[in-house]
Amino acid sequence: xxxxxxxxxxxxxxxxxxxxxxxxxxxxxxxxxxxxxxxxxxxxxxxxxxxxxxxxxxxxxxxxxxxxxxxxxxxxxxxxxxxxxxxxxx
Numbered sequence: 001x002x003x004x005x006x007x008x009x010x011x012x013x014x015x016x017x018x019x020x021x022x023x024x025x026x027x028x029x030x031x032x033x034x035x036x037x038x039x040x041x042x043x044x045x046x047x048x049x050x051x052x053x054x055x056x057x058x059x060x061x062x063x064x065x066x067x068x069x070x071x072x073x074x075x076x077x078x079x080x081x082x083x084x085x086x087x088x089x090x
Contacts, residue, residue: 005032011078019074020063032074033058033066038081040088049084053077 005019012018017038022031034055039046043065047057055067071077 005074007075007078011075011082014082015078019078022058022060022063022068025070029070030072031068031070032077033060033063033068034081035063036065036067039067039085045088049081049088053080053084 003021005021007015007019015038017035019032019034022033025031036043036046036050039049047067050056050067053069055069058066058068060066069077
């Protein structure tokens, strides 16, 4: 996949994973997918955090273990993931 979403260098470095642009949803809203490791090392824990932030399991076969979100502000979503991870560690 070479359609990585652009994040500022600081956010990208803190997040440690890339968002990838996928097809729009049925209403034409942009969607992005990111690997579960961006949320937590354990899949079940990652799914819990992702669901709390509004992400859903991405079921496409070519991207295993990802979560998808609808977003017009991917920077904000990345910052929310970073904040949620720091809360889980504390």
